[in-house]
Amino acid sequence: MDMIIAVTGTPGVGKTTVSKLLAERLNYDYVNLRDYALKNGLGEMKGDELELDVDELTETFAREFRDRNVVADSHLAHHMPADIVVVLRAHPRLIGERLKARGYSKEKVGENVEAELVDVILVEAIDKNENVIEVDTTGKTPEEVVEEILGLLGRGVKRRVGIVDWSGTYDEIIPYLRL
Secondary structure, three states: OOEEEEOOOOOOOOHHHHHHHHHHHHHOOEEEEEHHHHOOOOEEEEEEEEOOOOHHHHHHHHHOOOOOOOOEEEOOHHHHHOEEEEEOOHHHHHHHHHHHHHOOOOHHHHHHHHHHHOOOHHHHHHHOOOOOEEEEOOOHHHHHHHHHHHHHHOOOOOOEOOOOOHHHHHHHHHHHHOO
């Protein structure tokens, strides 16, 4: 049976590393949706941001990957037609540190730290998909995260949400917020 696994989450949670490893372990194709969109002329770069029509990307992706085993990687992956959506989470402070190290602007760092703090991508994923698995990557190696995902899939888990609550971290992440 063909299966599409969408790996999503706030920038900085480790989507690409985990997705590539997961695809390798399952012997699935790996698709970075940003690269896929650019290669197929589905978006254009505006500065360092890719602007695209998510509906157009979804339709093109659905046509091309309908009968294949794929791990799709992007903070937009939960918009794709997928059999299971894996939402990676990480402590907002970790997101802040990683994005600062990548050279993101203070504004972009703050925006993404806030998005992780209030579960933006998880809420969107649950809204759009029946099968959503939330995985906290904090303090875990990419290999440990992949083992956890494979374990959940192997046990037939289709929905596991509400395992992360960053509300107690607010004081720690104030330096990253746009206040």
